[in-house]
Each structure stands twice: as C-alpha cells, then as structure tokens.
Amino acid sequence: MYPTLVRDARFYEFQLETDRMLLAEARKEVCLICGDVLHSGNFRRKPRGGPAGMGEDADLRYSLCCADLECRTRHTPPSLRFLGRKVYLGAVVVIVSAMRHGASPARMRKLRELFGVSRRTVERWRIWWRTAFAESRCWREAAAKLIPPVELARLPASLLERFLGNEEERLILLLRLLGPMTGGASLQAL
Numbered sequence: 001m002y003p004t005l006v007r008d009a010r011f012y013e014f015q016l017e018t019d020r021m022l023l024a025e026a027r028k029e030v031c032l033i034c035g036d037v038l039h040s041g042n043f044r045r046k047p048r049g050g051p052a053g054m055g056e057d058a059d060l061r062y063s064l065c066c067a068d069l070e071c072r073t074r075h076t077p078p079s080l081r082f083l084g085r086k087v088y089l090g091a092v093v094v095i096v097s098a099m100r101h102g103a104s105p106a107r108m109r110k111l112r113e114l115f116g117v118s119r120r121t122v123e124r125w126r127i128w129w130r131t132a133f134a135e136s137r138c139w140r141e142a143a144a145k146l147i148p149p150v151e152l153a154r155l156p157a158s159l160l161e162r163f164l165g166n167e168e169e170r171l172i173l174l175l176r177l178l179g180p181m182t183g184g185a186s187l188q189a190l
C-alpha cells in the first residue's frame, strides 16, 4: 500500500540516491547569472513524514552555490524528496492528497495521524494541486499528451491512475514530473 511505501527505508534510500544523481547532473552546469563554477551549498532541512533513522544525509537538501563571492547565486537541483518549501516529503504530499479522494472521514483521519498532517495542511495541498500545480509548465506539458484529459478536481489521484506500473513506479513517475517545481528559481517562489 502507498502509505507503507512512503515509510519504507529502501524506498527512501532510492529517493536519496536519485537526489544525489540530480545533484551530480546540476554540478556539471555553470552559474546561470555569471557563468562561474558551482560549489557545494547543501543546507539542512528535515523532511517530515518519512522513515526514521535514515542518517545525516536524510536531512540534507542538496544544493549548489555560485563560486563567485559577489554573485553567490544559489542553484538548487530538482529533488524526489523535497517539494519546494513544503515541510513534508513530496511522497507524503502526493499520497495523502491522492488518497483523500473517495476516502471516508475515518480513514482520512487515520491517514493524517499516520503522517502527523493536520486537516488544514491537507486542505492547503488540495488548493496547491488546483492552482500552483495546475498552472505549472510541467503539468501543462504532461496534460497536453494525455487523452482523455486528466480530471483537475481529482489531482493528483487522477494523474497517478494514468501512469503504468506498480504503485512504487507510479509514485516515482509523479515525483519526477514534479521535479521542475522542486528546485531552482521555483524554490524561491514557493
């Protein structure tokens, strides 16, 4: 089941490993502002809702910083774990939001308790899917290819259902699709 997957240490390791690869990719680039090289600029962030005891790196947001002392522009690569400035893991935001559709109030309460998410937070996420996400370029590009169209009111469940593969594969595909919204300039915007 999806909630178990979010708490699964092996799944978290996979996300961590993917984030390291995304960092390595970003390191090959130069500063978008001045063209200087990029240095390591990781910062501490403790994502909520994941498995416990995942070590030091689990609380690290991989990031880069321009080496030029006068520029120092931050370049934050995409992440499977951190969804912009949201305090919960991206996987928690996706799963709790998706399972909201068709869930009884009692089941929803259990789900919120499992991840320590308030009702208000779930409501904020609902609005986020319909606004920030629905207006994003990554969504519009994906949506253009989907026939019949994905039901906006049921995001992200309606999108998750359209991917092929098992639960884990679908969740990864959705987290990858969110990639452009997780770092870079959009990190400031969120």
Ligand SMILES: [Zn+2]
Residues within 6 Å of the ligand: 031, 032, 033, 034, 035, 036, 066, 067, 068, 071, 072, 073
């Ligand atoms: Zn620079």
